[in-house]
Amino acid sequence: MHSSISIIDLKPYNDECKNGLVEDISKACKHLGMFQVINHGVPYDICQTLMVTLQEFFDLPYEERALFFTQDHSKLVKIFNYYFKGDDQRKVSMWSETFSHPWHPIEDFTHHLPNNPPQYREVFSAYAKEIGTLMNKVLRLMSKGLGLEEDTLVKRLEERPNFYSQANYYPPCPEPELTMGLNEHNDITALTILQQFDGVSGLQVKYDGKWIQVDPIPGALVIILADQMQVLSNGIYKSPIHRAVTNKLLPRLSLAMFYAPNDETLIGPIENLINEEYPPIYRSYKYKEYMEEFYRQVGKRRKVKEAFQI
Numbered sequence: 001m002h003s004s005i006s007i008i009d010l011k012p013y014n015d016e017c018k019n020g021l022v023e024d025i026s027k028a029c030k031h032l033g034m035f036q037v038i039n040h041g042v043p044y045d046i047c048q049t050l051m052v053t054l055q056e057f058f059d060l061p062y063e064e065r066a067l068f069f070t071q072d073h074s075k076l077v078k079i080f081n082y083y084f085k086g087d088d089q090r091k092v093s094m095w096s097e098t099f100s101h102p103w104h105p106i107e108d109f110t111h112h113l114p115n116n117p118p119q120y121r122e123v124f125s126a127y128a129k130e131i132g133t134l135m136n137k138v139l140r141l142m143s144k145g146l147g148l149e150e151d152t153l154v155k156r157l158e159e160r161p162n163f164y165s166q167a168n169y170y171p172p173c174p175e176p177e178l179t180m181g182l183n184e185h186n187d188i189t190a191l192t193i194l195q196q197f198d199g200v201s202g203l204q205v206k207y208d209g210k211w212i213q214v215d216p217i218p219g220a221l222v223i224i225l226a227d228q229m230q231v232l233s234n235g236i237y238k239s240p241i242h243r244a245v246t247n248k249l250l251p252r253l254s255l256a257m258f259y260a261p262n263d264e265t266l267i268g269p270i271e272n273l274i275n276e277e278y279p280p281i282y283r284s285y286k287y288k289e290y291m292e293e294f295y296r297q298v299g300k301r302r303k304v305k306e307a308f309q310i
């Protein structure tokens, strides 16, 4: 039962009576904090076209991609390499290249996005719009799964959340046993929707000290709960440790769409989930403080939410 991750069909979302769906989501959030969704409403051709476009972007000559290379994290549109270390300090080389930029409201910065491949802006915008709708659905189901009003989580994350994307490109690696694509980590935001390139595995999630492989399923998307969700739910929902491994033969591509609070948003266990039996296990903080702690732990296997434990 614990050796694979759930695949949840979102088709009943529009039914009046979606109790079974809420229950499945709630179970998956409490158990692993990661699940795949099908019939999620994001058209398959939009997903496919974007992944092919991203592949074309990473295949551009170095000089063209170099325009976006930076070590300055405050840049909105950037390519960088991750160097953080895991508990397994032997595997520290990150065999990946990451391209990141905001994804909503997309009209505000479309002009900063690459104009090569020529379709990039249009294709990315179409995908971003669909993912926005899906995030909303998932957050509503997750609120209900905690026994709360369906708009609770959306409201708690406030009016101007921070939406940014991260495309991870992992070239084939001659010695995959010596490297990591992306070392073990928790997503620090609130929620992630991840798309994996069809046919190439690499994502793994940790459960009970063991790594479970999350194979791509054509047309499915992976939902990953991030740290703020664990804190808001007072530990009822889990933010899973996950990583990406490399392989010898095939390049791999994944695209994470993050939903983060804004710097000023106050995050802490939701009042309705706290009582004498379940006292808060995290103190409240502004998201800005969380990010400061994240940067303070640079170069280590980060344990950010632990710093906010009571």
Ligand SMILES: O=C(O)CCC(=O)C(=O)O
Residues within 6 Å of the ligand: 166, 168, 182, 187, 194, 196, 202, 203, 242, 243, 244, 253, 254, 256
């Ligand atoms: O490549 C993957 O499957 C994992 C990516 C990931 O965890 C991330 O971008 O935060």
Ligand SMILES: [Fe+2]
Residues within 6 Å of the ligand: 185, 186, 187, 242
């Ligand atoms: Fe991640």
